[in-house]
Amino acid sequence: MECTEIREIISAYVDGEASPEEARRVEEHLGSCAECRSAEKRMRALGVAVTRTEGAVPHDFRENLFARMEAEDLLPKRRSIFVFSVRWAAVPLAAAAAMALYVISSREAPRELSSTAVGPPRVASEMPGPGTTSPAVPGKEERKTQVVANGGKLSPEDREIVANLEILEDPDLFDEPQIDEMEIFVPSSRRRG
Amino acid sequence: MDGMRTDAELMELYRRGSRDAFEELYARHHRRVIHFCYRMTGDQARAEEAAQEVFLRIARAASTYQPTARFTTWMYTIARRTTLNFLRDEKEDGEKVPIHDNGEGRDAAEGLPLPGPEEWDPERIAWGKQLKEKFLEALQNLPEGHRSALLLNRGEGLSYDEVATVLNITVQAVKSRIFRAREALLAELSGVLK
Numbered sequence: 475m476e477c478t479e480i481r482e483i484i485s486a487y488v489d490g491e492a493s494p495e496e497a498r499r500v501e502e503h504l505g506s507c508a509e510c511r512s513a514e515k516r517m518r519a520l521g522v523a524v525t526r527t528e529g530a531v532p533h534d535f536r537e538n539l540f541a542r543m544e545a546e547d548l549l550p551k552r553r554s555i556f557v558f559s560v561r562w563a564a565v566p567l568a569a570a571a572a573m574a575l576y577v578i579s580s581r582e583a584p585r586e587l588s589s590t591a592v593g594p595p596r597v598a599s600e601m602p603g604p605g606t607t608s609p610a611v612p613g614k615e616e617r618k619t620q621v622v623a624n625g626g627k628l629s630p631e632d633r634e635i636v637a638n639l640e641i642l643e644d645p646d647l648f649d650e651p652q653i654d655e656m657e658i659f660v661p662s663s664r665r666r667g
Numbered sequence: 668m669d670g671m672r673t674d675a676e677l678m679e680l681y682r683r684g685s686r687d688a689f690e691e692l693y694a695r696h697h698r699r700v701i702h703f704c705y706r707m708t709g710d711q712a713r714a715e716e717a718a719q720e721v722f723l724r725i726a727r728a729a730s731t732y733q734p735t736a737r738f739t740t741w742m743y744t745i746a747r748r749t750t751l752n753f754l755r756d757e758k759e760d761g762e763k764v765p766i767h768d769n770g771e772g773r774d775a776a777e778g779l780p781l782p783g784p785e786e787w788d789p790e791r792i793a794w795g796k797q798l799k800e801k802f803l804e805a806l807q808n809l810p811e812g813h814r815s816a817l818l819l820n821r822g823e824g825l826s827y828d829e830v831a832t833v834l835n836i837t838v839q840a841v842k843s844r845i846f847r848a849r850e851a852l853l854a855e856l857s858g859v860l861k
Contacts, residue, residue: 485846489820491827517849523802524821529705529714531698539693539719548726550686 488517674738707750709807721746744833805855816844
């Protein structure tokens with residue numbers, strides 16, 4: 475076969491598109507024709523050149539494209555971050571709300587306290603020793619006496635702290651029913667006990 | 668999600684309103700679209716504009732996509748038509764500007780020491796920057812139909828049959844165009860051999 479006739483078949487052969495019969499004829503011709511072997515090499519080199527010719531991808535290409543698509547209503551927008559944070563902030567938000575209710579309610583309960591006491595209020599009493607019958611937490615009257623004995627000079631803020639500490643030590647002082655904050659956001663089905 | 672979704676499945680999801688599906692399609696194909704546009708237009712800026720337009724057209728035409736055809740075949744049909752528009756705009760503006768001009772009206776790559784025919788070993792040839800630029804310029808000098816056929820097959824990996832679908836021609840016509848593109852490129856590149 476003449477070289478000029480087979481060159482187009484060699485081109486298809488290089489691309490893997492020659493039929494089995496065509497491939498056989500090409501390989502047979504290449505075996506005896508140096509010029510066509512050289513032509514085959516050059517054709518393959520052009521294929522490599524094509525693959526090595528690449529455009530650059532700008533760093534903002536995606537951003538610009540998606541902005542244009544959103545402007546044309548071709549791309550649904552991402553969900554609002556606010557929705558995301560509400561879902562994940564439910565637990566701490568509920569806890570914060572419970573604490574706020576607790577503090578507000580404790581401030582509304584009337585309490586009697588000497589305004590002349592100074593110094594840090596007692597937070598915890600000594601642990602009762604074996605055989606003793608004294609309570610772990612001193613009674614209300616005893617605590618008041620201790621506060622008065624410290625000099626009786628409390629600022630309004632100190633009085634507030636003392637009032638809240640008394641409630642924490644003795645839940646009976648709190649008129650509202652005891653609330654388990656965890657019940658607010660833990661489903662009953664998951665609770666233990 | 669079990670396994671990777673096909674392009675056709677992603678298109679269907681996108682048509683139903685899934686942004687993630689389109690983002691996945693974009694991630695899979697944006698590089699090849701940019702490369703194709705660059706090879707077709709020979710210019711980075713024009714390639715970026717064309718590539719953006721390709722994806723916009725894909726999105727606008729999503730309702731017309733038929734999953735019976737491969738997504739990439741449909742995508743390259745859009746890509747080729749899009750780049751044609753950019754090439755037509757260029758022709759209306761006047762003569763093509765050489766990629767590199769040394770200020771004297773001649774191609775700066777003239778006289779470039781390219782390897783001789785006996786050295787065209789595809790594994791050993793050194794495609795340096797100058798050679799790449801000369802090659803890109805030579806591509807732009809091909810008739811668009813020949814350039815498209817060569818780039819879709821050699822650059823994008825489409826079979827002759829798929830190229831025929833994209834270009835709406837016969838397989839024999841694809842075979843002939845690619846052969847003539849090769850002949851023209853070799854003639855142009857060989858002309859600057861020292």
